[in-house]
Every structure is written in structure tokens, then in C-alpha cells.
Amino acid sequence: MPAADRPVMVASDLDRTLIYSAGALMLAMPDARAPRLLCVEVHEGRPLSFVTETAAGLFAELAREALFVPVTTRTRKQYRRVRLPVAEPAYAICANGGHILVNGHTDHDWHRHIRQTLAASCAPLEEVRERMWHTADPVWVRKERTAEELFVYLVVERDSFPESWAKDFAGWAEERGWTVSVQGRKVYAVPRPLTKSAAVAEVARRAGAGEILAAGDSHLDADLLLAAAHGWRPGHGELALSGWTAPHVTGLTASGVVCGEAILHALLARIRDRARTRPARPAPRTAPTPDGRS
Template sequence: MIFAADLDRTLMYSKRAINELGEPKELDLTPVEKKDGYWVAYMTTSSFQALKELSQQHLFVPVTTRTTEQYNRFVIFPEEISIKYAITSNGANILCRGIPLEEWSEHINTRLQSESISQAELRSILHGAGFHFDGQMRHAGKQFFYYILNNLPSASDKKVINELVGKYGWRISLQGRKLYFIPKAINKGSALEYICKREGMKAIAGAGDSILDWDFLQNCQYRFVPRHGELAGELTTTKFTLTKKYGVSAGDEILQQFLKLLPLKT
């Protein structure tokens, strides 16, 4: 059986996220991501053990907006947690045992050329409409870009921006201080559906915190959303389970739910 989950602010939490979400200091944490020689992201030790046990008997698919390079900073994959497939760059890439699937990359490139304008054209339109973002811009390869903002947009500005870019085959997602601009052709749902068909299996359970995660959660029979996430405040449907806890504790709660749904052989 397949289970899939977003990583950042769903199962794994940076030091900034842990501090922002007010985690109690007595939590037992396991480091999972290393950058420049330093540990920068964590899971609770109990959620780490649960994920390790589940991935030994079921097919776990990490689903992330991170680029492949950023995803590879999670040193637990595949050293301690077995991974066959991983979805990176919000669905632009599917890794099979760490190697990008060329047929999927070609499929995405074809869709991008026909369904959306370029990054440069979109930024020009945004500037022409009077939108200037206070923060650092980052490119996620050739697929999309995002800003690490000093000041967050208002709800009304966010709505206007999304409607504007939607006319050109793009959409936005605000995750913490990161404002993502992503072509609609790139989505996690299509990538997970491709893996399911390739394996001849269904996705039983999934979890994610952002609007971008709803694409793949719709392919899952059971859906879990952290109470602190972007999705929690945006969705009007009731077809998902909201965690009772916030922050890294929500990640632990999600994996305990996965354990109930996905039986382990003893």
C-alpha cells in the first residue's frame, strides 16, 4: 500500500518552524536534515520511529515543493528510511531510487510550453500591475520561483495576485514567509497518480499542510492536515482530518494515524 506525505511543516520541522509554532521544550527530537554541516530540521523521535517502521512494509512517497537538491539534504533518506519514489519540485520531478524519471520530465516540459507563460513574462506582468515583493527571490530550477518575504501580503492582495497569475497558467501558495509562484501544470497530484498507476497500487493515506498539497491529497483515501497549515484555513470541504495538535507534535499525530490505517506485520 502507498502512503504519501509532504515534508516541511507536515512531518519535518525547521528550527524556525518549531520556534514559530511554540513547541514545548521537553519534546524528544531526532535530527533529519543537515545543511552546511549543521542539523536544521527535526521530527519527534516517536514519529521518526513510526515512519521507519511503516516504510519497511509499505511504499512511502515523500512529496515536496523542495528542489531535488534541497530534498537530498534529508540525510535519513534512504540511509535510515527506505525510499523508492520521491516527488520533488512540487511534482516537476519524480525520483526513482534517487534518479529522475526522464519520461515524466519530458511530459512536464511539454505541458509547461503549452499551458503557461515563462517566469520572466509573469514577473513583468506582476511588476506592471504594481506588485513589488519585499524579500529575496529564489529560483527552483527552471520550473518556478518564490520569495522569502520580510512582509507578508494582505489576504486581499493574496487573492488579487492569485487571480492575476491564474490567467497565465500559474498559481501561488504562501507557506510561512515563502510566497511560491508555480505553473498549474506542475502539481503533486499528477505525479502521485503517475506513481500509483506505475505500481498498480492505490494511495491509502496522505498528509500535507499547504494549498499545493491538496492536489495529491485528493488521490488519497484518508487525508490529514496539520492544524497550523495553510490548508486548515483555506479549505471549505470536510473531506479531511485536521490534527488536534500544532507544530512538530502534529507530525507525530499524523504518523500515529498512519500506523492505525496501515497494518504492520509482526
């Protein structure tokens, strides 16, 4: 099938890209002008993540016009707390590409492939976890976590967290095939081969997708954005703060929850422009009659 006739696939990060915690809303406007919010995640009985009411409607339009694939560093358990304002996606990617969910169920063949790849190409989880937790200072560490036995992260006090520690630890980890990413109050150490883009490529192959569009805010999203036909980066987050860019990635100026709206608008505009410019198919020829006339 020609690429132009295959479905568009939208592969997007979730946290601080399409959904936002209360601390990430960045509602800088007067209270009376703040957007109405819809809660899309509850944790331990408390509302945790939100989208704007307008964004909720845009989600529904996007799901009708493209193959929407959430792509997150969240574990499967954390992802399943999220209730996006659309039907459950046919595919979702969790644990930074370590798990593909198909209709909500884990694809064990993909996970086995990832495990084999990591074992062959980078230092083991135990070595990195021990180094991270041994060198981190309890003064600024709130929590230490292992995610799906694939990567590790810290929850830190940002006011007292030393950026020099992150730089030193990143240099040590780089030599062992791992990357370090600071996202808000979380500091991640992730094996370099564990990428969102690899899982997205596998989903695109299975779904027969044509153009891939992407959005994300952190360094763990950079490979996803680079692999897409076009991508969008919020005006906040790791990528914006570092000035990261690429020729086919649009850096938006909006920040906070209203940027989720801006991303959804941009995705839909791209999809609709593509549909308008798609070449018309020639009319099918009628079958020839027995006397040879068509």
C-alpha cells in the same frame, strides 16, 4: 491483482507536515516536557529540520508496512539535504511534481512530459517571474528564487508583507494558468498543471499501488489530498487557516512538530486496520493426481 492485495502507498508532503524547521516546531509545552528531537537536515553546517524521536521510530514502521513516497515542493538539491530516518525511498517527488526520483535518480522521461504539458497550457515562466519580481516591494522581499526552471517564489518578511499584494498577484496569475500559495515566509507561483497528484498517480501506476494515503498542510497539497483514498491535514498551515476540508480528509488539532507524530500514528492505524479487515484468501487447491483425484 485485486486492489486489496496491492501495496498501500503513503504520499506525504515533508515541510510542516512530517519535518519541521526550528521556527515551525511550535513547542508550546513547558521546556521540561518538550519532546526529544532528531535533526534530519543540515544546511551550510547548521541544523535546519527536525522530527521528534518518537516520530523517527514511526517512520521506520511506516517504511516496513507501506510504500512511502516523499512528495515535496523542494527542488531536488533541497530534497537531497534531508536525511529521513529510513532507507532511501524507491520513489520521491520533487519540485511539486516536476521531477520523479527513482532510487535517487531523476526520471528524465517524466520531466520531459511535464515540460511539454506546461508549454501547451499556461503562460511561460519568464512572464510570471517578471511580473512577480517587478511588483514585489524590496521593503518586504528578502530573496527571489526560480526553482528548477519550473516555478518561482519569494522569501518575504511576514511582519511587513501585505496580504493584498498576494491577492492581487494571485488574480493576475490565475488568468494565465498559474496558482499562488503563501507558506510561512515563502510566496510561491506555480503553473496550475504542475501538481503533486499527477506525479503520485504515475508512481502508483508504476509501483502497482492499491490504496493511496496522503498528508499535507498547504494549498499546494490540496490536489494530493483530494486524489487520495484518505488524507490528513495538520492543525496549522494554509489549509487549516482557510478552513479547507473534504469528506475523506481528517483535520487534526495538533500543531507543530508533534503533529508529525500524530500524522504518522494515523497513517499506521489506517494501514493496520486495512490489513486486519482484508478478506482471507481461499486455500489453494492441490493439483489433481493422475487418477483424477485432488
